[in-house]
Amino acid sequence: MILDLPGTTTVDINSELLRLRKEGGVITLGRVMTLVIDATDADADEAISTANMASREHPCRVVILSPQKDSDVLDAQIRVGGDAGASEVVLLRPPVAAMEHADTLITPLLLPDAPIVAWWPSVVPLVPSAVGLGAMAQRRITDTKGASDPAAVLCALSDGYRAGDTDFAWTRLTRWRALLASALEQVSDQRVTKARMHGDVNSPSILLLGAWLRRTLGCEFEATYDPEATGLVSVCLETPAGEIAIHRPDGINATLTQPGQPDHVIAIPSRSLGECLAEELRRMDDDPVYGEALHEIVHCG
Structure with a gap:
């Protein structure tokens, strides 16, 4: 089921989630984490499809931020049931300016007492833990595959590396x-x-x-x-x-x-995004070997 909420607020979104929960059962039962996706410059539907695939193994609440230009209101969409895999999906389309405070925007939608994972499918923050979404997350997932200068981006990620960071370029290995x-x-x-x-x-x-x-x-x-x-x-x-x-x-x-x-x-088939995401969601602890590989890239020149 897909429910559109044009010109809404996070309060109204929470109210709709509560209503759907009462009408359709406790849809948050068994949710093990909140997956927050910054879909800036990415295909939001592809990100949702990837998250739905991974949710078969890791039921979660998925909150997707897909900023829209030329808008000053928050549009949203809730997906549950067959349209959300084993998760529940909240798609937020905020004005671009609101992304400066994205952490404040999504805070009311986080599952209580559950880990938070942040994923950037397209734009790679060079210090993931320093941006709002990354600061609140236990795990931070980037994907440098599409970078025009991967060596420079990986070196920057090395400089800003913090426990909990990882990248799909590493997962594919x-x-x-x-x-x-x-x-x-x-x-x-x-x-x-x-x-x-x-x-x-x-x-x-x-x-x-x-x-x-x-x-x-x-x-x-x-x-x-x-x-x-x-x-x-x-x-x-x-x-x-x-x-x-x-x-x-x-x-x-x-x-x-x-x-x-x-x-x-x-x-050894090339791994899909869904497979990579599912692997990374299996662990909430640090991956020090990835951090060591990043550090070595800098010393390799």
Whole structure:
């Protein structure tokens, strides 16, 4: 069900949520957090769809801010039931000027005594914890994938890093990191002299993976790029026993090469936004390994 509330207030929105709760049952039962999405310069419907997918695993209240130009009133929309997945969605369309006090705007809509997660699908705040939404959140999720200069943005995020920060460019590496760690454990001499990566010219994941490998293994890393590639294509670790390599040319199936073993084909499809968001919502604690990788990027120059 979708309920439009043009020219409204947060008081009226709360009243409608209460009415819907009484008419349709306790729709907040089992909600484990409030997910606040700053959809500035982003597709609000896509953000809602992503949140609905993640809510199947993490039922939550979703509050989305989608500022509108040439308006001086707050329009809103409430989505529950089949239009909201396993969550309840409150879409706010405030005037652009109201975004300066976005934290004040959403405070009445937060679930009491529940963690808050902030997500920026498009615009990346360089110090997420310093903006209003980030200051009130336990977890802060950015996505540097679309950055025109990912190295500069990641360095800025490193300078402003606080416990609770993370980025989908790091989340997309989870399977790659696990496979590399597992393969390296199977060789007798685990010294890595050099790591080589190949992929998209604007892939911040490559920079984060290289920084993580350098910090973890103490090795050099080299990155090459292809403007026709999509994301990370291949990783190769040079060891005294031979090369450990993962090569994924089609963005779906990868070939794992290990010293003294036959090649294996493993499915590593590119992760959807919903999958990335669901993974990040599984933890409310800090991810220090991400922070260390960010720090290493600065020292890598």
